[in-house]
Amino acid sequence: MNVVDTQTLERTARNVREHILRMSTNGGAFTGASLSCADILVYLYSQYLRISPAMVDDEYRDILLLSKGHDVPALYGVFAELGYIDPARLQHHLSTNDSIYWHPNRDIPGVEFHSGSLGHLLSVGIGMAIDARMKGLPTRVVVIVGDGELNEGSMWEGALTAAALKVDNLIMVVDRNGFQANMRTEELIPLEPLEDKFRSFGWFVHQADGHDFDDLDQTFKALMTNQGKPNVVIAITQRGKGVPSISERADRWFCDFSLHEVMELIDELNGKSTAELTSETLVVR
Amino acid sequence: MNPYEELLLRHCQNSGELMVLTAENRGHLRTVPPFLGDRFIDVGIAEQTMIGMAAGMAMRGRTVVTHALAAFITMRSYEFIRDDVGIPNASVIMVGMVPGVLSDGNGPTHQAIEDVAIMRGIPNIGVFCPCDIDEFVEGMDYLITDGRPYYVRYIGMPASFVHTEPFIPGVAEVLHTSDAAESDVTILTYGYMCRIAHAVIPLLEAKDIRVRLVNMRTLKPVDERRIIEELQQSQVVVTLEDHLSTGGLFSIVAEVLLRNHPEHHARVLPIALSSWFKPGRLQEVLAHEGLDPIAIAARIETYITTHVQEHGAHE
Numbered sequence: 001m002n003v004v005d006t007q008t009l010e011r012t013a014r015n016v017r018e019h020i021l022r023m024s025t026n027g028g029a030f031t032g033a034s035l036s037c038a039d040i041l042v043y044l045y046s047q048y049l050r051i052s053p054a055m056v057d058d059e060y061r062d063i064l065l066l067s068k069g070h071d072v073p074a075l076y077g078v079f080a081e082l083g084y085i086d087p088a089r090l091q092h093h094l095s096t097n098d099s100i101y102w103h104p105n106r107d108i109p110g111v112e113f114h115s116g117s118l119g120h121l122l123s124v125g126i127g128m129a130i131d132a133r134m135k136g137l138p139t140r141v142v143v144i145v146g147d148g149e150l151n152e153g154s155m156w157e158g159a160l161t162a163a164a165l166k167v168d169n170l171i172m173v174v175d176r177n178g179f180q181a182n183m184r185t186e187e188l189i190p191l192e193p194l195e196d197k198f199r200s201f202g203w204f205v206h207q208a209d210g211h212d213f214d215d216l217d218q219t220f221k222a223l224m225t226n227q228g229k230p231n232v233v234i235a236i237t238q239r240g241k242g243v244p245s246i247s248e249r250a251d252r253w254f255c256d257f258s259l260h261e262v263m264e265l266i267d268e269l270n271g272k273s274t275a276e277l278t279s280e281t282l283v284v285r
Numbered sequence: 286m287n288p289y290e291e292l293l294l295r296h297c298q299n300s301g302e303l304m305v306l307t308a309e310n311r312g313h314l315r316t317v318p319p320f321l322g323d324r325f326i327d328v329g330i331a332e333q334t335m336i337g338m339a340a341g342m343a344m345r346g347r348t349v350v351t352h353a354l355a356a357f358i359t360m361r362s363y364e365f366i367r368d369d370v371g372i373p374n375a376s377v378i379m380v381g382m383v384p385g386v387l388s389d390g391n392g393p394t395h396q397a398i399e400d401v402a403i404m405r406g407i408p409n410i411g412v413f414c415p416c417d418i419d420e421f422v423e424g425m426d427y428l429i430t431d432g433r434p435y436y437v438r439y440i441g442m443p444a445s446f447v448h449t450e451p452f453i454p455g456v457a458e459v460l461h462t463s464d465a466a467e468s469d470v471t472i473l474t475y476g477y478m479c480r481i482a483h484a485v486i487p488l489l490e491a492k493d494i495r496v497r498l499v500n501m502r503t504l505k506p507v508d509e510r511r512i513i514e515e516l517q518q519s520q521v522v523v524t525l526e527d528h529l530s531t532g533g534l535f536s537i538v539a540e541v542l543l544r545n546h547p548e549h550h551a552r553v554l555p556i557a558l559s560s561w562f563k564p565g566r567l568q569e570v571l572a573h574e575g576l577d578p579i580a581i582a583a584r585i586e587t588y589i590t591t592h593v594q595e596h597g598a599h600e
Contacts, residue, residue, distance in 0.1 A: 106373065117368055120337055120368060123333065123335075123336070124337045124338070124344075125341060126334070127344075128341040128345055129341075130326070131342045131346075131347060132345070134323055154365075157331045160329070160331070161328050165326070
């Protein structure tokens, strides 16, 4: 591991965040949720997963499934930075001439399964992980889920089944940014104590700072020796991370900024001036 | 081991890729699990998870037979079938136990009587409704090898007649013809109702009504050519189904008729369920719902008397 130094990871993550902001105009995107999981995706694709642009059809590759599909700008930003897709394609966001829209789909190289409706890809991941185990492949299946997504009954149905079937090549990562669409998770459907819930469901439970590459690395390295149970990593994150004027805000989940605002937000990302935002807040989808 | 289990075992032995998943519905899969080893997974009472897992396995190159009660596999996991099987065209076959009237005494929660309507509404997914275990096994042999996603209305009952035509999706089977040249009535049906329709034939023929009986086999793809032919050659076409009259065979015939607008065509009499049926022993259910041979024959005879002999066929 540690094939890439932390400085490189941080530079990649900054670029991914710029892609996310650039996709948050002309129709908009789920900006807040994308920014919260950007570092996790950068870490996994750069450091952890046995996957590369040349390996997208390789039987021995690891698999990442984005179950909270609305954060796809983060995934496509990573794909653009790491060579899976031409970065110029991101300008086709929401154009019917390409397939880059609000949720992932398999027309984009590197996407293993489409999503959009929440609560689906844990069970799809269980199926893929069992298939790999039966074939004797070293495949690890990582499923990225949102904390709001844990409202879905199918997540807990799948959690029971994964434990029962001892799917230990499966890793669920909860992007614990503390928000669901319109408000904080604890104000609507409280999840805490979340670690206890997963532990009682028969999972290995880990917690990490979802924005700290060293902490992510230590956590993911540590779980590689676990056997007999599925793993969950609760990654503590911040909605809108990296762009203070929209972070930790319930009303900046789906954002459709003016081009001028996007430029100001990129300045803010680069540590320059704070953006002045006048566009409509909380465009609920 | 029953013929369904023998079929699954045979395919698992022949191919390294077939998986069998159930949501703890082992009624007809009691003996085979130990023989299938790790190719059989009981996921517990978790139909959504079963379908998602099957889709994941299919994406990795497997064909997966999933098995649960018809009402639950289609309706509890409907969105999983639509999203995870339908959208990627995943190689998953969904076998639904006790569809239609076969849920007999279970009550309305277990009545899959809209299953054909909702499953045929999903792009990429076919619908196969065998009328006995022979047709089920022959059709499943074809579908497992073919690998396209299908919903299958399971039936474990022995055959009450010999199938002479090979199973091909979208090709109906003519089970009976009173008169090769012309018919008064063609009964189009599928699944369990085939055997009921078969018992209707002598009752109609005793009244000098010439009957053709067609087993549709698959409702998606459907044999449009056969439907149009019957509409043109018979005075009355009866759609007989243990399904709601919305979205099933009657709707399919209506769609085919509108799409093809033949100039001369038969009147169409739908015999179907209008709501949940009264639960009970199967034969009593049929009698209560007017789906027993005597009641069906009487309805057809009355229809011919009032609509065809008095007013003539549609022209």
